[in-house]
Amino acid sequence: MDSQLVCSEVIAKSGIVFGTSGARGLVKDFTPNVNAAFALAFISAIDNEFNFDTVAIAIDNRPSSYAIAQACAEALKQHGLNVVYYGVVPTPALAYKAMQDNMPCIMVTGSHIPFDRNGLKFYRPDGEITKVDELTILASNAVFTVLPENLAELTLDTAVSESYIQRYTSLFSADTLKGKKIGIYEHSSAGRDIYKSLFEQLGAEVVSLGRSNEFVPIDTEAVSDEDKQRARDWSKEYNFDAIFSTDGDGDRPLVADENGNWLRGDILGLLCSQLLNIEALAVPVSCNTAIEKSASFKQVKRTKIGSPYVIAEFASLAESYTSVAGFEANGGYLLGSNIEYNGKLLTALPTRDALLPVLVVLADNETIFGQLSKLPQRITASDRLENFAQEKSIKIINDLKKGASNFLSTLCIEHKHKIDLTDGVRILIENDDIIHIRMSGNAPELRCYSESSSLEQAHKLLYSSLCLLKSKSFIKDSYEK
Incomplete structure (x- = not known):
């Protein structure tokens, strides 16, 4: 008799955990049986809510993704399900197609994290x-048979790209972007074979x-100095109106204005929401307060960080x-309701999408820099301390929750302050400056965000905070308390 494994037991021993967006871990921990356990546990978790006989799967360009x-x-075939494999496509393209076809899907991607790690994102038929x-997935008692050593090759279906492109070519006219010159920073993005064609179809x-x-x-919340310089150089060389890119799985946009300066993702989202005439927004607590200060929305709800909390x-x-x-803050745009735009119906897509915000902003007659100047x-x-032990992060966060006065005093900040514990520790200083510290949900990192009325002060707050957080004396003090 073939050996049987219980999903929850396999997952518990794997070292792979859910973060702010899917299950993430080291590639070496994504063994065939671990992958099988997650896939089957996901299906078991939604089996009673939906009627389906097929599951869609797609991947990013990571070397490990196809085997996962x-x-x-x-595992899904063991469970009696059909599988349609869409190959390398953006996560929102897979989610959109699966929702159209009323079936669940699995995206194999580690998004922006290094290639020695990977992940799984799961989508119900409704998002x-x-x-x-x-x-429910982590607790699943579903059972599967140990996978064979040699796994079957997957047959590629190419329907996703066409569906995703059609979503936007049907929304905009063919001359929407006529006269605009756009650079596409393709790197290894899962959508790199889609974007050029789409933008050209729009003129x-x-x-x-x-x-x-x-x-x-590519991390859209922590763009490297090298990529910042690249954008400026490309803009100068080609005289672009904009440069567009995404993270690894194409659900987080990265957009540079006509001067080659990358926009913050939440600022791009703010511009897009204004142009779409959105009434109510849900955004993570880490997003820029220009959202509320713009007075453009009837309600803004702040959430913990992660798309599930926004949704x-x-x-x-x-x-x-x-x-x-x-x-x-990473720029991923989630459309929570059907809306009318350009006299046409744009259906809800309650998952991060990179294309909608850039297309809406580029379709406006005003330059990107001109739009920014009105905000x-x-x-x-923002930046992060990489390879930072989780134990250190936990102790630092817990210490700051008890009080941030010593932390601020060390930074020579004597203003009164308040603390927001929605996610991590967000320190709201009386002079309107903000320092926000939290653990990453999917990597051994301590993230820091800052906000101020000037670029110089925002960066000063950020890097002085990071220097203090990683200093041995501060960590020691935190451990002793």
Whole structure:
């Protein structure tokens, strides 16, 4: 008799955990049986709510992603399900197609984290899984047979790209971007074979940039100095109206204005929401306060960081408002309700999308820099301490929750302050400056965000905070308390 394994037991021993967006871990921990356990546990968690016989799977360009997809497919077939494999496509493209076809899907991606790590994102037929679903997956007692050593090759279906492109070509006219010159920083993005074609179909002149055969971990919340300089150089060389890129799985946009300066993702989301005439927003607590200060929305609900928390607010907001959306500091845009735009219906897509915000902003007659100049001048900055032990992060966060006076005093900040514990520790200083410290939900990192009325002050707050957080004396003090 073939050996049987219980999903929850396999997952518990794997070292892989759910973060702010899916299950993440080291590639070496995503063994075939672990992948099978997650896939089957996901299906078991939603089996009683939906009627389906097929599950969709897609991947990003990480070297490890295809093998993970093979294992997931094998487990699903054991369960009597059909599997449709869409290959390398953006996460929102997979989610959109699966929702159209009323079936669940699994995206194999580690998003922006390094290639020695990977992850799994799960989507019900009606959108992203919830935090409750995550707990159900982790506790699943579903049983599967140990996977064979040699897994079957997957047959590629190419329908996703066409569906995703059609969502936007049907929304905009063919000359929407006529006269605009746009650079596409392709690197290893899962959507790199889609974007050029789409932008050209909308009338733009497009130049492909920086395509890489190696996986590039682009983090839209912590753009490298090298990529900042690249954008400025490209803009100067080609005289672009904008440069567009995404993270690894294409659900977080990265957009540079006509001067080659990358926009913060939450600022892009704010511009998009204004142009879409959104009434109510749900955004994570880390987003720029220019959202409220712009006075553009009837309600702004602040949440914990992570798309599931943003999505969880959509239902209650929809009870009072006809147009609902959300976005994150990383730029991922979530459309929480159907809306009318350009006299056409744009259906809800309650998962992070990189294309909608950039297309809406580029379709406006005003330049990106011109649009930015009309916003309240609130500058945010963010960075992280990488390979920072979780135990250190926990102790630092717990210490700051008890009081931030010593932390601020060490930074020579004597103003009164308040603390927001929605997610991590967000220190609201009386002079309107903000320092926000939290643990990463999917990597051994301690993240820091700052906000001020000037770029110089925002960066000063950020880097002085990071220097203090990683100092041995501060960590020692935190441990002793």
